[in-house]
Amino acid sequence: MLTRPIPASQEPxxxxxxxxxxxxxxxxxxxxxxxxQTLETLRAAGATVIDxxxxxxxxxxxxxxxxxALPAPEAxxxxxxxxxxxxxxxxxxxxxxxxxxxxxRLDLLQIHNLVDWQTHLATLREWQxxxxxxxxxxxxxxxxxxxxxxxxxxxERVEFVQFNYSIFERHAEQRLLPAAAELGxxxxxxxxxxEGRLLQRLRGQPLPAWxxxxxxxxxxxxxxxxxxxxxxxTCVIPGxxxxxxLADNLRAAEGELPDAATRERxxxxxxxx
Ligand SMILES: NC(=O)c1ccc[n+]([C@@H]2O[C@H](COP(=O)([O-])OP(=O)(O)OC[C@H]3O[C@@H](n4cnc5c(N)ncnc54)[C@H](OP(=O)(O)O)[C@@H]3O)[C@@H](O)[C@H]2O)c1
Numbered sequence: 076m077l078t079r080p081i082p083a084s085q086e087p088x089x090x091x092x093x094x095x096x097x098x099x100x101x102x103x104x105x106x107x108x109x110x111x112q113t114l115e116t117l118r119a120a121g122a123t124v125i126d127x128x129x130x131x132x133x134x135x136x137x138x139x140x141x142x143x144a145l146p147a148p149e150a151x152x153x154x155x156x157x158x159x160x161x162x163x164x165x166x167x168x169x170x171x172x173x174x175x176x177x178x179x180r181l182d183l184l185q186i187h188n189l190v191d192w193q194t195h196l197a198t199l200r201e202w203q204x205x206x207x208x209x210x211x212x213x214x215x216x217x218x219x220x221x222x223x224x225x226x227x228x229x230x231e232r233v234e235f236v237q238f239n240y241s242i243f244e245r246h247a248e249q250r251l252l253p254a255a256a257e258l259g260x261x262x263x264x265x266x267x268x269x270e271g272r273l274l275q276r277l278r279g280q281p282l283p284a285w286x287x288x289x290x291x292x293x294x295x296x297x298x299x300x301x302x303x304x305x306x307x308x309t310c311v312i313p314g315x316x317x318x319x320x321l322a323d324n325l326r327a328a329e330g331e332l333p334d335a336a337t338r339e340r341x342x343x344x345x346x347x348x
Pocket of ligand 1: 265321
């Protein structure tokens with residue numbers, strides 16, 4: 076599995092991870108073999124990152140229940156978020172995330188959609204000092220908030236920023252990705268398939284013949300390779316609860332990545348369909 080270094084620590088991070096919004100929001104996760112297989116598929120490929128949030132219903136609980144039953148739950152990189160107003164509410168939510176994920180500490184805690192970020196950043200810094208979380212981050216999912224993310228990144232030291240970026244939504248290339256590179260902040264890319272809509276739009280369309288030279292055999296791989304070939308992208312976190320879909324996504328981390336000219340060719344090709 077291809078890795079990229081987290082700039083703050085140089086720890087290598089596998090470039091494809093797993094999102095859990097909607098896909099892991101299920102009751103009785105232990106009775107869902109596809110979810111367990113999805114998590115096993117992630118590890119078997121050498122990938123680790125699982126992204127969740129208290130906003131994703133029962134997703135944290137599902138991840139915690141299933142990983143606890145696997146041979147090496149500590150092998151995953153657990154990322155979740157705080158998404159509430161107020162210091163005490165934030166602390167209670169963070170404690171609940173640790174319980175639900177069944178972890179003594181987390182790898183990454185992010186401030187979801189920048190909600191009450193000053194308040195939570197103070198708490199998260201205390202947690203980081205106390206060794207309850209390794210890295211801190213900020214997240215959003217719309218182009219309109221990229222400038223706000225950048226402003227906070229320029230003011231406050233955090234190790235990660237998560238935001239939306241796809242071949243059809245390239246706003247992040249203008250300022251946020253260059254800012255993250257300049258400041259040495261790792262990036263997690265959400266909504267790489269536009270919540271699945273981009274794949275629906277491309278379904279039935281032919282891949283260009285020249286994509287084979289990059290080892291691309293599917294549209295998910297095409298969209299993910301485009302993202303991974305941006306030098307400021309650290310890890311992309313497509314959401315899925317289908318192990319075959321995840322296996323397809325993970326193949327984007329194999330073989331060659333497109334160069335700058337090929338990226339533009341890829342974007343022009345999908346625009347022309
Ligand atoms: N959406 C947001 O607003 C948001 C905001 C902040 C953070 N995030 C984080 O970012 C993650 C990724 O974003 P997202 O889940 O919203 O959208 P996404 O990754 O762009 O798309 C997810 C959808 O794509 C489908 N999919 C995934 N791989 C596929 C494949 N190989 N072939 C066919 N279909 C495939 C999934 O369905 P199947 O389950 O059928 O595979 C799912 O419906 C989230 O899960 C979450 O952790 C999301």
